[in-house]
Amino acid sequence: MTPQAALLDAQAALQAEAEERRRLEMIIDGTGMGSWEWNCRTDQMQVNERWAQIVGYTREELAPITADTFLQLAHPDDVAQSNALLREHLAGRSAQYESLCRMRHKDGRWIWVQDRGRVYECDAQGRPLRMAGAHADVSDLQNARQDAADTRQRLQAVVDASDEVAVIATDVHGVVNLFNSGAQKLLGYTPEEVIGRVNPGLFHDPHEMHDYLQPEADADGRVPTVFEALTARAATGTWSHQWTFVRKDGEHRQVRLSISPLNGGDGQRMGYVGMAVDLTPLLEVREQAHLAAEKFAGAFNSAALGMALVSLEGRWLDVNDALCGILGYTRAELLEIDFQTLTYPDDLDADLAMVQDLLAGRRDHYHMTKRYLGKGGHLVWGRLSVSLVRAPHGEPLHFVSQIQDITAQHQSGQQLRESAQRTRVTLDAVADMVLSLDLRGRIEYANAAASRALAGEGAASFTGSQIQDVVELTTEYAPRSPLELEVLLDPDSNAVDLHSDLLLSVGAHLLPVDLTRAWLRDDEGEINGAVWVIRDVTQQRARQREARHLAEVDPLTELTNRRGFEAHLQQAITRVARTGQSASLMFIDLDNFKPINDNHGHLAGDAMLWAVANALRHGVRDSDIVARLGGDEFAVILAGCSLRRARRIGTDLLHSLQVLTIPWDTTRLGVGASIGIAAIHGGTSVDAAVAAADAQCYRAKALGRNNVQVEDPVHGGPDPLDSPDDGGSE
Incomplete structure (x- = not known):
């Protein structure tokens, strides 16, 4: 081959290689x-x-x-x-x-x-x-893979964490293949007892299902199984219905059961999933709420103060006659108006700011002086007290407002400036105590009511005295701790607003009072003094206590109800966290109570509940809180009580209930009890404390009932059942 031919071959090879490289690069670019x-x-x-x-x-x-x-x-x-x-x-x-x-x-x-x-x-x-x-x-x-994995994890976490929702899945034949912790809690079975072996029809009340299935019989008289009937309803989508479930221990629970079909990716039916929510506590609470609402309505309508229930948006939901009289509207007219419309414009922003603080949880209640626009166009000064009612889980429901007409008190400051003599005559005729002071606390004027109450009938005038030498204010919360009166003379202080439970020391007595302040200004508008109006609110406080009592006491047994119990339990948890002092919680579930209702009627059941409540009340200390949680369930908060001491108390109570009988017709009726006890720990929640004691009560039932079970000691800590009692803890 000649050199020229070789060169041409080499060039051709290089060109072919370059073309191949270009082709490969195009292929790669195309991918x-x-x-x-x-x-x-x-x-x-x-x-x-x-x-x-x-x-x-x-x-x-x-x-x-x-x-x-x-x-x-x-x-x-x-x-x-x-x-x-x-x-x-x-x-x-x-x-x-x-x-x-x-x-x-x-x-x-x-x-x-x-x-x-x-x-x-x-x-x-x-x-x-x-x-x-x-x-x-x-x-x-x-x-996409991560999203799918996250979705699977979230779904699995939802199922695993659904402690309050029972989730049960089956194959197309009705064999259970999923039984979560919520189902275990609701029905009392373990997953091992159910998965792979049990048709979910076992969980239904047989009498209820018999009545439900009979109309479903075919022409040959064959009655479908529970699984067949319910899944037929859910063949094309989710179907919900309320049923009675029967726990492993025989207890009946009302549930809302939703059944949905499960299909695979190919559209083939894989099985069914049922989700059941326990409605029993809700139904019990609704009944209790109905009774409480009737009692609250009586106190609401008869209150001397203006009272209103207000929606979260500001509309009046209900008003009493006193409020209608204060504002000059009929009840029907007020229910068509919101409080913003009747609030004097200059006072609205401050009021709404307080409302937002309530909703955000930054305060439990608030007090303020504000102006309302009466129906006739006149201005009404009101002393407003507002609290927020929340649902059991903390969601805001509505506001409760109390409105005291303080128009006369507010105008007293202006009346003083316009005509001192006329004001003195007028104020001497007022039943409220009225004091005029300078900002150093020197009393410049006291009306007749104040002189009689603070110095006594016929005593020398204390005009010119220092307020701290004449007046001692304290609170119901801390009656031995007088308030600093100098703070009450500070125009920028909200000390009065922080105390809705003021007490005035009059001799050896403590008089419930409300304190209203009005500020006096000089010609330049500078504050140079104050007028205090002190009102005796003994009857008002009594009505408020009665209203709280009606809301927190079980009407049948006169024990604390569930609402009051939860408030006392939260106080006990806070006290343990603050002092380190031991405390215990006892749950008591009566045994053999249902046959009394079934065989002798609810009057007999009510008589037995009253007798049990009386036995519990007399079986514990005066400082302990005994509550009826509903039905035949009771609880006792044992403050300053170790588990060891609580066991002894529980054993004594169990014996008292074992020997307790009541005469009924020609026989005597008796019950037993299963008692569970757990320690109250500082920093825990009310729900966690309740769950711990409830678990011990369930254990007592599982061990044959009519016994006391106590929570195991904390791992690694001293055993409170074996250690000697701390003399200061009980």
């Missing part, structure tokens, strides 16, 4: 993948433009490109694994290098990259010389 070649000896890399685009750069921006370029872009948590996989391949222990890692995009986000490559050239000793591979952006795929 959207980034290609790379790595010289293992020099550490230099060649990449295509797509390789750089995947991470948001151009090749020029990344140049010079080496293995360090990859390490700088890779996520620090992924570098070690990627290097380990690369070493495995370079050592010949893997057919190719393949790594999934994160790389930082130019805009700062992390993208997922699938990196594959292999050695294609080695030296005579088999050591790698060159390696090539490709990058692919798999962020969408990886994110």
Whole structure:
């Protein structure tokens, strides 16, 4: 071959090689993948433009490109694994290098990259010389995988954590294959007792289901099974119904059961899932709430103060006659108006700010003086007290407002300036105590009512005296701790607003009072004194206590009801956290009580509940709180009582209930009890404390009833059942 021919062949070969390389690059570009070649000896890399685009750069921006370029872009948590996989391949222990890692995009986000490559050239000793591979952006795929995994985890967590919802799943034949902790709590069975062996028809009340299934019989008289009948209802979608479930221990619970079909990805029916919510406590609470509402309505309508129930949006939900008289509207007219419309514009922002503090939980109640627009256009000054009613789980429901007409008291300051003599005559005729003071606390005027109450009939005038020498104010919460009266003379202080339970010391007596302040100003508008109006609210406080009593006392047994019990339990938890003093919680569930109601009627049951309540009341200390939680369930909060002492008390109560009988017709009726006791720990929640004692009560029932079970000691701590009693803890 001539040199010229050889040169032509070489040029043709180079052209063919270039064409092949161009074709390969077009194929790679068409796949959207980034290609790379790595010289293992020099550490230099060649990449295509797509390789750089995947991470948001151009090749020029990344140049010079080496293995360090990859390490700088890779996520620090992924570098070690990627290097380990690369070493495995370079050592010949893997057919190719393949790594999934994160790389930082130019805009700062992390993208997922699938990196594959292999050695294609080695030296005579088999050591790698060159390696090539490709990058692919798999962020969408990886994110989709992560979303799917997160979804599976969330769904599994929901099922596992649904302690208040029973979740039971079956196959198409009715065999249970899922039984969560909520189902275990509701029905009393363990998953091992149910999964794979039990048809869910076992959980239904047989009498209720018999009546339900009879109309479903076919022409041959065959009655479908519970599973067949209920799943037929849910064949095309979710079906819900209220049923009676029977627990393993025989107790009946009212539930709302929703059944849904389960289909596979191919649309084939896989089974069914049922979700049951225990309605029993709700139904009991509704009944108790109905009774409490009737009693509250009586106190509400007969109150001398203006009272209103107000929606979260500000509309009047209900008003009493006193409020109608204060504002001059009829009840029907007020129910068509919101409180914002009747509030004097200059006072609205302050009122709404207080409302927001209530809703946000920054305060439990608030007091303020504000102006209302009466129906006739006249201005009404009111002393407003507002509290927020919340649902058991904390959701706001509505406001309760008390409005005292203080128009006369407010105008007293102006009347003083206009005509001192006329004001004195007027104020002497007022039953409220009225004092005028300067800002140093010197009494400049006292009306006749104040003189009689604070100095006695016929006593010398105490005008000119210091207020702290004449008046001592304290509170029902801390009756032995007098308030600092200097603070009450500070115009910027809200000390009065912080105390709705003021007491005035009159001789040896403490008189419930309300204190209203009005500020006196000089000609330049500067505050130079104050007028105090002290009102005797003995009857008002008595009515308020009666209203609270009606709301927190069980009407049948006259024990604390569940609402009052939860408030006392929260106080006990706070006291334990503050003092470290031990305390115990006892749950008592009567045994064999239902037959009394069934065989002798509810009057007999009520008589037995009254007798049990009386036995419990006399079986504990005066400082202990005895409550009826509903039905035949009772609880006792034992303040300052260790578990060891609580066991003795529980044993004594159990014996008292064992021997307790009441005469009824020609026989005597008796019951037993299952008692569970747990320690009250500081920092825990009311629900957690209740659950601990309730668990011991269930254990007592499971062990044959008519016994006392006490919570095991905290792991690693002293055993309160074995250690000697602390004399200061009981």
